[in-house]
Amino acid sequence: MKNQVNHILLTFNGFQDPYNKNGKIGPILSILENWDSNWQKIIIFYTPDMKAKADETCALIREKSPETIAQPVQLSLEDPTDYESILRELRQHYVKLREDAAQYYIAAASGSSQMHACWLMLTASGEINARILHIKEERFRKQGESLIREINPRTSELPKVRSLVTMEALPEISAKDIENARKESGLIGSHPEFLKAVDLAVRAAQTDIPILLSGKTGTGKELFAEFIQKVSKRRDKQFIIVNCAAISESLIESELFGHKKGAFTGADKDKKGKLEIADSGTVFLDEIGEISPNIQAKMLRFIQEGEIQKVGEEGNSKKVDVRIIAATNKNLKQAVSQGSFREDLLYRLTFPIFLPSLNDRRSDIPLLVDYFLEKFNKDHNKNKSFAQDTLIVLQDFKWKGNVRELSGIVERTVISSRSQIIQPHDLNLGLSVPGTSSPSPALPDIYEGFKLEDYIKDIRRQFYEKAYEKSSRNKSAGARLLGVTSQCFGKQLKEYKII
Secondary structure (H helix, E strand, O other), X not given: OOOOOEEEEXXXXXXXXXXXXXXXXXXXXXHHHHOOOOEEEEEEEEOHHHHHHHHHHHHHXXXXXXXXXXXXXXXXXXXXXXXXXXHHHHHHHHHHHOOOOEEEEEEXXXXXXXXXXXXXXXXXXXXXXXXXXXXXXHHHOOOOOOOEEEEOOOOOOOOOOOOOOOOOOOOOOOHHHHHHHHHHHOOOOOOHHHHHHHHHHHHHHOOOOOEEEEOOOOOOHHHHHHHHHHOOOOOOOOEEEEEHHHOOHHHHHHHHHEEOOOOOOOOOOOEEOHHHHXXXXXXXXXXXXXXXXXXXXXXXXXXXXXEEOOEOOOOOOEEOOOEEEEEEOOOHHHHHHOOOOOHHHHHHOOEEEEOOOHHHOHHHHHHHHHHHHHHHHHHOOOOOEEOHHHHHHHHHOOOOOHHHHHHHHHHHHHHHOOOOEEOHHHOOOOOOOOOOOOOOOOOOOOOOOOXXXXXXXXXXXXXXXXXXXXXXXXXXXXXXXXXXOHHHHHHHHHXXXXX
């Protein structure tokens, strides 16, 4: 019987994959055929020059094992012998690809020796919780010895490796406190992609690793930064927000690092910068993609050395202990290729967390509406609610401004609508609404765990409830509206607990 735990193999594609120079199958196909495991997925990392070989290997995996998902992943890796680049790329991709409740294996047989060493360091440190498989060369194998052997990265023979971030470490804060911090920060939602971002934020918060929050405008990057602060060991320390886009280039260096009296016109006294004020706390650099190359260089030095130097203070630096959380709505990799953002600074923001757009988690809209309704009803001394038709319109809307835009619309509508129950025409979205030339409501977001039957049952309940209300609670009239018998109509009203 197939194991219920997903078995996932991580591997590089080497020069001997899929076949070696003698025409024999290479390491990846050898593991596929000789290791006793039902692989749910094989993730093949490859460098740009190995794309064709990686594609060929994936095609053969699908041919030999149709039930196995073969997933090629290209790395931005020009030098396969550069340890730092290999570690950085593997860390970033593992964070994105990681699945809970999966048993990971690593094939330390394909790729360069530096790649093998990086796999060993990442598993020995605990950053990647996986078992390592290695293919023993034929000349070293004893008679009857297995082709593939497992390496224990935690053996006492290997030195202990200290990690930048331990992915499997349990948070030093209770689940209840995490949930309370989530609510306080306004992180509302149950969509899997959103919960994945929350989980990564909790795990990263237990370390001092620099974090990069990315996502479209209005997805809640500042709220996530506040949440990370609340669940971190720095929760009782300073949390300072710096909007990099709102400060001119001539002032941002002084704002961040401080200045000495007389450093420039108007500097009539010494000033502490935000990084010094936040010592032992956290600084949130919003819109970090907007800072100039000069400030980028100074921030890189600060993240590396933990030292600040005030403007006008030559040769004198000060150590400070500050956690950096940065955010951007830009594609910083594209900015690097265009020369507007430093590559080394991007990679010093070691822990990336991507926040999904509201359009990608529409199933969360009713939850968010309830949250905002409670908040704005209290703020404005109202008692409004949303009709079901109104929620359908909100779920169908294209949210360019994401959660921030939804929040603004809910508050505006709570204030401006004359009725207690907010109808679609109260929204003023510039949309067609039910009762006019309304487009069909959007299909719900589909995600792992979504149940079609539950969704259809809920839609049926809404129609029966609407027909009952529209017919002034007359069962016969309501049944005619839906084209069903009175007996059927009455039975469904009871089943859905409408009466």
